[in-house]
Amino acid sequence: MEKADTILIGGAMANTFLKAQGIPVGASRVESDKVDLAREILDLAKKRGVKFLLPIDALEAEEIRAGATIRNTSRLSPQTGSATGGRRFDIGAATIAPLPGGNCEGGNDSMEWPGRHF
Secondary structure, three states: OOOOOEEEOOHHHHHHHHHHOOOOOOOOOOOHHHHHHHHHHHHHHHHHOOEEEOOOOEEEEOOOOOOOOEEEOOOOOOOOOOOOOOEEEEEOHHHHOOOOOOOOOOOOOOOOOOOOOO
């Protein structure tokens, strides 16, 4: 957090942070032993004025396999998290929209995103 003014966490890693905020994660992968650490990191980012961005929507499926039916969730909140059996695996369309290729704030935009290229 000393070198970044904005951090975006997506994919399976985001589930632990979302759970720390009380957002249901369905059957998604979560590091349950790291939920308290995720809360501490979110608090630290807030204290240091670092934007810590988590998905506002997600892609999920009943199972992660080729050919599985994928759906984009609605806006994530404590009332509207993932479906009970849903497994979140990537950020959704509303989360992607403002990223590079869309509109990213700042003058030195760089992003590390395995599997996607900007």
